[in-house]
Amino acid sequence: MKKIIILAAAISGSVVFAQEKKSDTIKTKSIEGVTITKQVFKKQSDRFVYDVAASPVAKGNTTFDLLKQTPLLSSTDDKTLKIAGKNNALIYINGRKTNMDAESLVQFLKNTPAENIQKIEVITVPGSEYQVESSDGIINIVLKKKMSDGLSGNMRMSNSQNKYNASSAAFSVNYRKDKLGISANLNGGESIEAQTYTLRNGNSLSSNESKGDINDPNKNLGGYLNIDYQLTDNSNLALTWNTWANRSYNSTVDLYNTIRSYDADSKDYIYNYSNSKNNENSRSYNNSLNLNYELKTDSLGSKLNLNAAYLNYKRFQYTDNRTLLPDTSGNYTLPGRQVIQDLPQIINNFSGMADYIQKFKNDFTVSVGGNYNKTKTDNDTKNYTYEFDKKGQPIKQKPEPNHFIYDESIYGVYLTLEKKFSDKLSGKVGTRYEITHSLGTSDNAPTADLQRIERNYNNLLPYLSLNYAINDKNNISYAFSSRMRRPSFWEINPVRNILTENNYTQNNPFVKASSTYNQELTYMYKNSYFLILNHSYFKDVITQVPLQRDILKPRIDAQGNPVTGPDGNPIMDPHTQLRYIRTNFGDKQEMSAMVGIQKSLFKQYWTTNFNIGAQHNINNGSLSIDPTSGDVFPTYENKRRSTSIVIQTNNTIRLDKKKTWFAGVNYFFVDKQQIELGVLRNLMSLDLSLKKIWNDWTFALNVNDVLKTNIIEIEDYQDNGNYNYIHQNRYNRGMTLSITYNFGNQKVKKVRDIEGASDAIKSRTR
Template sequence: MKKQLTIAALLSLTFSYSQDTYQQDTSAVKEIKEVSITKKTFKKESDRFVYDVSRSPVAKGNTAFGILKATPLVSSTDDKTLKVLGKSNAVIFMNGRRTNMNAEAVVELLKNTPAENISKIEVITVPGSEFNVESSEAVINIVLKKKLDDGLNGNFRLTNHQDYYNQQSGAVSLNFRKNKLGISTHINGSNWQRRQYYSLQNGTVEYQNTSEGPIADPNLNLGGYLNMDYALTERQNIALSWNSWANRSYGSKGELFNTIITPAGTTFTKTINDEDARSYNNSLNLNYEIKTDSSGSKLNMNVAYLNYKRFQHNINSTFNSNTQRETLDLTNRFKQRAPQVIDNYAVTADYLHKFKNDLTVSVGGNFSKTETDNDTYFEKLNQASGIYIKDDNQSNHFIYQEQISGAYASAEKKIGGKFSGKLGLRLENTHSFGEILNSDLSIKRDYSNLLPFASISYDINEQNNISYSFSSRIRRPSFWELNPVRTYLTPTNYIQNNPFVKASEVYNNNFTYMFKQSYFFVVSHSLTKDDFSQIPLQNGDELRYIRTNYGDKVEFSATVGTQKSFFNSILTTNTNLGLQINRVDAFLDQDPITGDQFSPFIIDTHTNSLLIQTYNTLRLSSKKDWFLGVNYWYVGAHILNIGTLKPLSSLDISIKKIWNDWTFNLEATDLLRTNIVKVDDTQGNGNYNFVTNDQFNRGVQLSVTYSFGNKKIKGVRQIDDASKDAKSRTR
């Protein structure tokens, strides 16, 4: 049930990490001319890889999310997040403007945006100092199609997906240009329900607990965007962008049957959680751009506002039960109300100057102010009186304010036609203050970070290129992670957020060798100092997942891959094969909020994992109207901060028919039922914690897309949203 009973918060790292482990960072590749794939489909330009979607055989009838999964260096294993090789969740831009929405809204938008709207996808594996992004985040910029003359065009898409439940979605996109005015708008809606089944096993020498059962989470979504761009003069433009998204999840229900074994005997209980939740996300961005010369120098300024609201109410009830899993007498019930409101105000200014001697210099700065309000109300049922009584220990009103100021300078230079290099330096200052009203708890932080960036590339000859890059970044906790609220799975098993979580430092090194502009070999190393996540602490029959800083994490990877077409473009493949070595050094024995002592949780080990990813499109007819898609990925077992993730894999097959302006696409996912998350951890003191999550990923989806109107439409220009850095830290 959202982040609450679905235990998405508990397994957020598990799901995202399962994807990180089979993608390696090719960030240091520089000055590769281009890869010859289906009329130059994939090529390297300066600091980014460019995928020409308009020339791709997998584009028509696909969605933005689907085409991103088929984009070189990008993939997804959980159908919820997108990764760039070796990176955490990718930051999504559209026309150079960050999609200023929370993660769920971005996924809904991408899954309902037809790929026919896209001209190209730019993948920036290691963003330079000019990018204000967190940690090792990569940037994916989706460039919408451009017009050659005035007019109106658009498309609509209908999708029906069947796995455990039936799900429907629809979307409409319109593009209009008249003289100096350009307008682009998109509206999408969906009605989906996800079935999940959990098995949670944990225990100590004397206590053992098993909780298992289904979770159903119905969702209604409505969202979209409106972009308007007006040319004041030949060199000056002004633009206004509005993104909006609303979600309603009423009637979510989770049922966990609990078997508790203690020295006194075995007892059975059933925990039922009923939840109603709704979320809203709205953002505005005003942009002004002026070109200062004919060589491409320009000044770009943005002012933005973001408002995010989430209202959640749940009733958690535990009953005595028996071996037949019948619901007997009530033993415990509580209500929890946990609203969250986030307001973000941001401004940015960037100036880029291009000199005649192949030198490009960029300078700029940003300021962001965020205010969050989290008013959690917790009340327990007094069974004798039938009255709910407020629990002051678990009710709190947490206020958090944060200001981030940043400035950067970078210079990029080409030397002699074979060498190119880039140096950058970013300075960030963070000032934050959080407090629980009417209590003694408050946290104040004021710190600065100097973040260098460097890269160099050398073209040995027309067929061989080597490159290296180094970057340093800060990873800050999401705003919801700082809210000190508990999310109960059972009365003795819950997730605890933490306002004391500190930012982590991340250092990345990448070496890349490219051969014949089609094949690449990448070695990547990443060190995260004082990383944070959810760490399981056990004491008797109690299990707390504490969100806190736990230690260091090291990732080393080596991968070989290709993106290429064969047999006169009948077969197009995007394939990677790699090895990843992960090391985690974790230690925790105390709840950082309450100070309660637990048996130590320790991880001091490493794992070696095999990684396979292959996406293939086979053209079945000479008319180019029938296509077969065969996709497969595999992730070997590897260590996480909460235990060892068992192997994951998925085989997906699709068939597509193009008929004039209509496209029909039928897809079957996870045919072998191998995409089931399993995490195991056994401590030296005998404590164990096993988690299994089955999301019923096997399913069938049919989509129908129709395009209409003038196909020669000039798109709105690329804009970079000022409040982009706050978006990814909302829920």
């Protein structure tokens, strides 16, 4: 049911502290735990640096919890991370992009202890050397350096209680002997993602309301194996294997539908009722293999990096969507319609990447590199629709298979020049040039336009940053970048994900890449106080657009029989049909201003980071035709503006002199604002925690969304009279108890973290 749920991507795309579903991808590395004696937050060149080397915030926490409490970072859905003013955050470890799909990333971060983190770097405007899309920012986790040989590891177990109970466990081990380093991790968990929906849309003549529950059980198992060998004093060879498996069987949708239509003869409304009962079984597998070679060419830090990688992603999804009608007793037992879908997706990617960094003695650095990605996705979809007669017998309709194959090749090269002109002034300028060729073919497309879709485009993406240290206390910097966002592979697979008979999402093979232009001005005082001004312009925004229209359907009586008029012909009533279409939807601008503080007070008994800011959104989109079918709808427009306030604060309070008891108080507030689907009402959450550190053990209790205020509510009213309302309760209020144990020689040197050549593809698999 993950893509049937229309909100995750749409809601998060514009909210300052929410996330886009996308994704986001990561490479597995064991991140153990952290303790902070001194916290430092400062601006360095193109990034913010948060030193957490001995923080009680990190001790016993997961990596995900630690990142949520890092200045400028947050999460409103406890699944995805966002950098203030950015649509997405990519995770790097020791300067290397991680190597998992979005769902695997979340589980990995939540199951990995954070005790070996030295610092967290937040790169709000990445340079040309980074393979990022759209307005993505980067979170780089820098691990502590371990110097001695030996064996170390950690174990973590947790149990959570929201609407349903969930459990997880993780085991990590690191071994180093002379030139050989081995790192391995195994983690898994079991949970049920619960949601309650109210979906309401229509106009003065007809309307449709669906209310009910969605439950998505998940079992996850994953891990990694990294082998690093030092060939010579200046060269290393590394092999990395990441794997993840998810099983979601008996995922259910149970919605009661009320359909209202206007009868012109009686001058009154007629109501019809139905029950949508959907069941889905799905499983997915993600495996990637990466080979890396690194050669240091001089003592200044110049080096050559070569990567070759293979990625295989498989998802098998089987859905049974049923519409049930009430019988004479009012029980929903009469079959009205059934849609069975088989929706497999297989992705294979071969990638190569080469980077060379040349450093000179006069503080001048030249970086040059290139990458190649070859991706093929195979989507052999089968769709069977059954209508039923008045006796409940199925009338088999013609199957609707669609074998959609998508081939894509991307060539990219970049050049970056970085210069430190003086102790005060430094700058970086660069550009990335990308060539993309794609071909989508369909064996059984309903129209000729869908049978073959070929695209070729070239993009020149410039970058500039300047940093000026006015004095020891004041620092100012400016950055500009141009990026593009390619559609995710699931977005261009032309299938429907059905929620109810009249409400479904529609993917779109015609979606084209969008462009983004980012500017950011930052001022920092005493490495504790900061001001960030940001402007982003998005062209051809990829999003989900709600198109609705009235269609005529036969009137049905209480026994499920068609109602006829005096002339003997069936009486037709208007019904509201709603499609959420994936498409390019005009342009958008986001402007934001944020001030914040990160500081330790009262002899480090109280550590706080606090941000407050305003964001102004300008939307300019219009759509009236379903690009996949050509069906015409009343025009949906979003040419509205909104200004909203955002507040976030994270606080850690030390409760004793021995630094063994800690309390946490975290809060965020996102004011209402205009997004693509309408006006998103304000979101807020108060989270509390209590932690006890005892030798190598850490016991933690976390209570999230204490006030039960993190609930999504969206409403939209169009000038043509159509309206749309969404209420989604994700049961964010819950409690988690975790136990972490660290064992072995904690001075073990970590295995090198390697960026996979296929990492840029990972974020587009989900």
